[in-house]
Amino acid sequence: MNAMRTVVIDDTTLRDGEQSAGVAFSLEEKIDIATRLAKLGVPELEVGIPAMGAEERESIRILASLKLPARLLVWARMKSEDIQQCAGLGVPMADLSVPASDQQIQRKLGKDRRWVLANIRRCVAQARDLGLQVGVGFEDASRADPDFLLQAAQTAQAAGARRIRYADTVGIMEPFGVHAAISRLRDGLDVEIEMHAHDDLGLATANTLAAALAGATHLNTTVNGLGERAGNAALEEVVLGLRQLYRIETGVDLKKFPALSALVENASGEPLGWRKSLVGKRVFSHEAGIHVDGLLKDPANYQGVDPAAVGRRHTLVLGKHSGRQGVIQAYAQLGIALEKRQADRLLAEVRQFAVRERRSPDDRELADLYRTLPQHSSSPAQAETVLGERPQEVASHRLAVAA
Numbered sequence: 001m002n003a004m005r006t007v008v009i010d011d012t013t014l015r016d017g018e019q020s021a022g023v024a025f026s027l028e029e030k031i032d033i034a035t036r037l038a039k040l041g042v043p044e045l046e047v048g049i050p051a052m053g054a055e056e057r058e059s060i061r062i063l064a065s066l067k068l069p070a071r072l073l074v075w076a077r078m079k080s081e082d083i084q085q086c087a088g089l090g091v092p093m094a095d096l097s098v099p100a101s102d103q104q105i106q107r108k109l110g111k112d113r114r115w116v117l118a119n120i121r122r123c124v125a126q127a128r129d130l131g132l133q134v135g136v137g138f139e140d141a142s143r144a145d146p147d148f149l150l151q152a153a154q155t156a157q158a159a160g161a162r163r164i165r166y167a168d169t170v171g172i173m174e175p176f177g178v179h180a181a182i183s184r185l186r187d188g189l190d191v192e193i194e195m196h197a198h199d200d201l202g203l204a205t206a207n208t209l210a211a212a213l214a215g216a217t218h219l220n221t222t223v224n225g226l227g228e229r230a231g232n233a234a235l236e237e238v239v240l241g242l243r244q245l246y247r248i249e250t251g252v253d254l255k256k257f258p259a260l261s262a263l264v265e266n267a268s269g270e271p272l273g274w275r276k277s278l279v280g281k282r283v284f285s286h287e288a289g290i291h292v293d294g295l296l297k298d299p300a301n302y303q304g305v306d307p308a309a310v311g312r313r314h315t316l317v318l319g320k321h322s323g324r325q326g327v328i329q330a331y332a333q334l335g336i337a338l339e340k341r342q343a344d345r346l347l348a349e350v351r352q353f354a355v356r357e358r359r360s361p362d363d364r365e366l367a368d369l370y371r372t373l374p375q376h377s378s379s380p381a382q383a384e385t386v387l388g389e390r391p392q393e394v395a396s397h398r399l400a401v402a403a
């Protein structure tokens, strides 16, 4: 395993995240998102595209005026007018983006490789003259000729860029290919190298981790993986994956992440999938009897990720796949100690309920089921009394397990 090392997270929720079709953050949301990201310890934030217009530039200026403990970057095309607009915003660094693949150089820009190299020299110099630190973003790097990509990156370095960005713009890479591509750049360059991954094949996080292992110094992420099409590498997955799998530290503390995740989810206008890793509503919920029994004996039996690392906890859910121990635990939370025979009977009831209603019974419904047991049919007050003593649990039967 690697010795402890660090990489820098450059979160682009406010740039590529907002590029998700249909997403437009308000200024208040941008301020809230940036402030929370900085509070978690995210050291770099890409906060917008000055060329989009006066309103965008004003919001960038306001974000810069907050003097957050994070370095801010803006994104620009490699065009003189766009670069000019990056100046005077209070943002120290710009990512100047240029396509690296022949596909985009020829079929998008109508240019050739020589033009790209000349443009890099000219535009990096222009940005530096404006007092900006410069990163050169190689759009579509993953489809570029690797020899040309290295030549272009060396041109950027020679022109005074401090960083190059390897963008898998259309999300076609896999981790072994990323490792080889970043290793090649690492061997041929002395500048910072940043990975920018997209999740079209569900590999954005894997590709980002592979880039870190190959020597990338900076990683682009977004909260919840928001971003163009299938999104970018999720901040939470990258931070936890680096730490847990490779002992690579980012300085980002995810214990307060749920509030930021919810903020970005709401601001994006689209609910997160309930199975989305680390942040989905149900990713720490357990119903299957064998899992619940195992968790109750020792959470480590069924825990790959400690939910506390992302500010969450396990919940136990009753349903079609429950077993006796889950039922006993659920009723114990209501203050009702079940005998084995009662638990078995209630398990059958719970299963029928779940199949019929397509959901779990809530606390009141559990109490109702309990009252149908023969020996309790004459004394329903017991369950009511218990529920009355535990009002906070009436709304839900989902139970926390000590992690």
Ligand SMILES: CC(=O)SCCNC(=O)CCNC(=O)[C@H](O)C(C)(C)COP(=O)(O)OP(=O)(O)OC[C@H]1O[C@@H](n2cnc3c(N)ncnc32)[C@H](O)[C@@H]1OP(=O)(O)O
Pocket (backbone or CB within 6 Å): 016, 019, 049, 051, 052, 077, 078, 079, 097, 098, 099, 108, 109, 139, 169, 228
């Ligand atoms: C992969 C990425 O995520 S790149 C970032 C993409 N983000 C965005 O596009 C969001 C913000 N974009 C915008 O607000 C607008 O597209 C603007 C302000 C940048 C440009 O708007 P417009 O001038 O109206 O151009 P439009 O968006 O229609 O077309 C893009 C133009 O940029 C050119 N272009 C694209 N990438 C680059 C580049 N890296 N360097 C130089 N020119 C570029 C295109 O060739 C096209 O120019 P053309 O019309 O002369 O062929």
Ligand SMILES: O=C(O)CCC(=O)C(=O)O
Pocket (backbone or CB within 6 Å): 016, 075, 095, 096, 097, 098, 136, 137, 138, 139, 140, 165, 167, 168, 169, 170, 196, 198
């Ligand atoms: O060129 C860059 O800086 C990266 C642009 C981007 O968002 C992408 O290619 O997906």
